[in-house]
Amino acid sequence: MNKNIKIALVDDEVLLIEGLSLIFSKIEHINVVKTANSGLAFLKYLENTKSDDLPDIALVDIQMKPMDGFELVESLKGQYQDLKIIILSSHYKSNIVGHMIKLGVSAFIPKNANRDLLVEAIEAVDKTGVYFTEKDKEMLVQYMTSSTKKISLNANDELSEREIEVVKLICKENTNQEIADKLFLSKRTIENHRQRILDKVGAKNTVGLVVYAIANQIHPLPQ
Structure with a gap:
């Protein structure tokens, strides 16, 4: 990794923050620039x-009190849209995962995760904007099939074949440049495709x- 990734906890x-700070202090390319209680x-x-x-x-x-993580995420997504958010919590349930995903959270990692998983998630989120484990996808299925909590993301206009290609590559965690290289297009063209897809789908981010x-069976879930 050449880029230093700046993170906040x-x-x-307090003990959790101190423990995570110690872990990341031993990882050269991940720098904790802020801790907050x-x-x-x-x-x-x-x-x-x-x-x-x-x-x-931000992890x-x-x-938390007086402002819980749900309220903080909503505020962050309203004011700091470029800030990627990883939820780190012991409350690892399908309805919470689904709700956080709808809010635009990039990843959801349980507090009992090991160091390697944390680093893998941070690197993936920094590179592509999203990180889903197989467990996340299983929980997303549960959330989507719930009669009371179905995700309502639908394209107002149908996606073109090219746009579907781009979506598939985004789901495989390719960057804009990697997608451009694979489709023999410019990075700027892919950026335009991505924005047009976001507008059509009504999504806020990756x-x-x-x-x-x-939800639309463009990207397969584990069986």
């Missing part, structure tokens, strides 16, 4: 930080595109 469990403290930090110094990714807990692709 937001959790009201509440969502409000993290928002205040962002307000007073220059855009060039903002973290690339956020769900259960996570929404993956959810749309799974």
